[in-house]
Amino acid sequence: REAVRRWMLSDVPVGCSLSGGLDSSTIVGLLGEMNYSHLKTYSLGFSGQGEAEWDELSLARQVAARWGTEHQEIILEPEELLNDLLQMVWHLDEPYGGGLPSWYVFRLMSKDVKVGLTGSGGDELFGNYGKFLDFERSPLLQATLQYPLMRKAGQSLPPWAWSAWRNAVGKLPDQMLGGRRPRLLELDQFFRVPFGHLYYANQIYFSDRTKREMVFNGAARELDGTALYLQRLCDEAATSDARDKIAYVDFQTQLPEEFLLMTDRFSMAHSLEARVPFLDNKMVELMFRIPSSVRTRPDNLKYLLKKAVADLLPEDIMRARKQGFVIPIKLWLRGPLRPLAERLLSPARLQEQGIFRPTFYGRYVKPHLEEQADYTWQVWAALMFQLWHVVFIEQKAQAAPSYQWKDLAA
Structure with missing residues (x-):
């Protein structure tokens, strides 16, 4: 509450991005509880056939109705996206394909307000990403992060042993492997960089090996290995808590290099100042003094946040699966x-x-x-x-x- 109150201080009108997800809904709920009058909220949805899977307008509307906000919506059509893509790319200044709905929400907000609050950072603090699920569901990943000797055992195998392993895996029939051949072929990388390899393999689109052998040409194939870079970050984290290691890597990479960069550049493109209450320094410091086992649980990844705001939000928000602010x-x-x-x-x-x-x-x-x-x-x-x-x-x-x-x- 104090973080949201601090980030609402402004001499100009303030509004809230409301995707319909837990994080942005939490901010609106807290402001509603604090009786902010004439609170403005903004959402985006889709109307085409088959696009309901990506549309969370019904959830956003429940939150807006619960707190009586001055709510506005935009329905995005693919033709509009086509018209805007080159401008988006120019403002981003680098190749990045995420966060495109924010462009339209910020544009809508900028017609009424000069400052906009977003829910960025909630996932990194409370653990509702696929990488956390990977950790909870993978005893092997837990073991390699928590028991360094297991990692060293895999590293001690000589190159010829791994070569023999890859040859054997390459000869096995597809029906026996059930789609696991790429992972099995890179098992040596798992033991060398267990966190970097699993985190990287499950959160991005091409493994280092795939980029070298199937995607890039020429000098582009010589790009440094991303998995090794992520492993180094994981190893330097000043914590023995495996979940906090994951969060540390997030705070060093994806959060500043993707999400916050996109938020800043897309909002500035529309002369809007975007603010992120979840990343208030006092809020972050407090959360990381709380054990990760309290913040998140295997069967309820945002356990602590949901418990804290359960009385502020509709039940549908609490039960909804993680969607992300994406387009079809x-x-x-x-x-x-x-x-x-x-x-x-x-x-x-x-x-x-x-x-x-x-x-x-x-x-x-x-x-x-x-x-x-x-x-x-x-x-x-x-x-x-x-x-x-x-x-x-x-x-x-x-x-x-x-x-x-x-x-x-x-």
């Missing part, structure tokens, strides 16, 4: 965004560009577009890189583009 990219890539993907990720373009292997199209893009496999985020990451390349390398843009992707020469 899986569907839109197969529909309105398909021409863009086919053009910017075509084998001919990739061959000429020389960064991605031309086979990337047949390996990832074509199977996804034709609904033979789900490579949503692999294709989307590559597509956003291509848009960044168009804006900054090919067009050498010095200002936000006034043109749209369809205006570019084929």
